[in-house]
Amino acid sequence: MSTQPPRLPPPAPEDAAARNMRLLVLLRWLAVGGQLATILIVHYGLDIRLPIAPMIVVLAALVMLNVMTWLGHPHWPVTNFQLFGTLACDVVALSVQLYLSGGASNPFVSLYLLQVVMGAVLLHAWSSWALVGLTSLALGLVAWLSPPLALPPWFATTLSPVYVIGLWCNFVLAAVLLVLFVTRIAANLRSRDAHLAAMRQRAAEEDHIVRMGLLASGAAHELGTPLSSISVLLGDWKGEAAIRADPRLAAEVDEMQAEVMRCKTIVSGILFAAGEVTGEAPERTTLRRFLGGIVAAWPGQVTFEDRLGEDRGIVADRALAQALTNLFDNAAEAGASAILLTAKLEETMLVLTVADDGSGFPAAVLAALGRPYNTSKDRRGAGLGLFLATNVLRTLGGTVQARNRPEGGAETILRLPLVSLALEGSR
Template sequence: MPPLGTNHTSREMHSDWVRLRTLILLRWAAIFGQLAAIAVAYRYYDIDLPLGPSLLVVGAAIAINLVAAFVFPGAKRLTETEATLTLLFDVSQLTALLFLTGGLSNPFALLILAPATIAATALRTRSTIFLGLVTITLVTLLNFYHLPLRMSSGEELLVPRLFSFGFWLAIVIGVLFLGLYARRVASETHSMGQALLAAQLALAREQKLTDLGGVVAAAAHELGTPLATIKLTSAELADELSDRPDLQADAELIRQQADRCRDILRSMGRAGKDDLHLRSAPLSEVIREAAEPHADRGKELHVDVVPGPGGENRQPAVLRRPEIIHGLRNLVQNAVDFAKANVWVDAEWTDTRLMVRIVDDGPGYPTQLLGRIGDPFIGHRPAEDDRVARSGYEGMGLGLFIAKTLLERTGARLTFANAADPFLTAEERPPRCGAIVEVVWPRGEIEPASEGGLGENVPITG
């Protein structure tokens, strides 16, 4: 099984997720907060602020907001450049206001972290790094160049140099830490959203295939009688037209084509007219159906279905849910992709549980990724020779994530492991030396509620 890779483009955030209206509302909140802080400091704490320049800086933000609100539509989504410039203005505006009101000794200086954090959440890595460096540069300049806070009496409010350095260091660390933290969380959320969408699409496709199988089976059942009538009539005509060879050949052709239609419908609707088979099937049949698309890919599939300790000899019937079929199919595909020559699918059951184990003779899971198997887009880039050996398969961990998600929806519990010590030599490795996936269900979760199917035939009376 795979040394799993990653789709690096999935880690890049999309700037067009950011609506202009969202940033306008955030800026209005900042503007009202700035005006409130200036008013309280000037009126109630008797701090001598440069009101004119300070209000001019706040007025610039108001003007930009009004222009953005009236010129652009509210539903506008910003491009990468537009979002970067918008956040750059917010950093510059807050820096100018802090310059006029005490620099980093102003308790509201921590708000300068907001634009860089928003950038880490919504923009690409390059823009995020740019805004982070700009913020750190402006904070460093503020630490040395700013107008001191003074009381109306002329007394200057001084902060010890050690505290000033501590404020600067705390903000710089905040920019780096919050940026990395927000970036990581947003990236994982985005990757998980993409992976869940892929799982939903896979389930929808499997559901359509299942529904189509039911339609074909119903069609095969309904068309059986007309085709039998056509075959019988054409056979009688062929017998009666023994003295007309040309017409007899046409009747024989009609009978042959009726047989062909019957065979086509039978091959398309494997379940025939057995409605119960459309909803449930023996365990071995479900495994065969899941593994069938990968049976002719040059690897030997060994399927072994036996009762476990305490299990009855009769093979249980399980639900043919699309999640089960597609989930097992993904696991078998993963094993076939990375097996050298053989894949083993073992199934067993007891009175309380049902287990399916898939093992291959490939290299196994990378040891460093064992704890993360089942996460989408896990970060390991395979070597070039691995990519060649996998015949074009893109190992992003997405297939295993889809399988795990779908099977867990049916009540299953999945475990991933390696069958052999990776440090063994080729001669020491057992035949089953690759990756192991074990899927375990409580029997009540996967068995049909009733095995009565369509019920017993009721005799017609009266």
């Protein structure tokens, strides 16, 4: 029997800063090669005498910096400050080379703009502007302090001070505009990427909801038949003489019938929320009656604080009712002895607040609010209460907020447009 070596996990992808550092290292190798070729061609091919020794020393320093960066960056995280320092070293090296080779009269003085563009793309905003200041200062010093370069008669040229000042002003203007527009474009791209990531997350959550809905709808169909059978059997038992003669058994049968009816109501609500026809027309009611019915139907004790003022006609939304019931269940499982539902209107928004005196939300639950199976409970299927409430409110055009109360317990605030529940004629 041949044994296969275990598969190794794929390497973790490098972050953007590390990839940018590797790109800068590659560009510096190209710069070193280009500068060396230019120095040799100008010095030996065009017979323009350059200070070869100090210029080669600058190239050697760049090579050493490149080797140290290449060997060191896998061992520590690359930061924005390191990228800025790398580009600053390149600006200093370019400035020294220009100082030794004619200053502002050197045609390669425009390479400062390359450093500005790379800084605008790779760095944070503050460091991009710092690089603009550094390159502007370096160009000014090079133009002012560089000694004249001895040129053959056919290459000799003289730049007037006014031209040099204009060259510097032109560079500063171009650098400022480049950084201004490139950073704006980069910010727009980051905003677009964040929006796309949020949309992908929402699509994944909605796909999860669809799968849950299919499973819940199938389970509701399968539960309908046994619940009906149990209801019939309980009706038969209630007619038995032995049960009618025993008040305790008769009360238990009545209680079981009530619980079976509650289960059938829940099953009907699941089918209704899944978009399946159950033979029931949409229920027209009022906002106060709708919320009061949810509180009355929950088996525990909930206090309803009515701040609605004038009552409004609505269509009962079973998904919203189920979301509130889930929040009540969560509060009870968190050990709450008092649960308060507060309802009020803020202009066109309905604000529902569920507050309790339980153990509150763990920090991890609040940090990932609205994600499925986000819970501190160990039982299977837990963590869907806030997830379903969040997505029900999102479907209705509303939002969900959750926090821990300073005095203890948790508080969940649901905001939704009242028009999403209003009757057709009043929309």
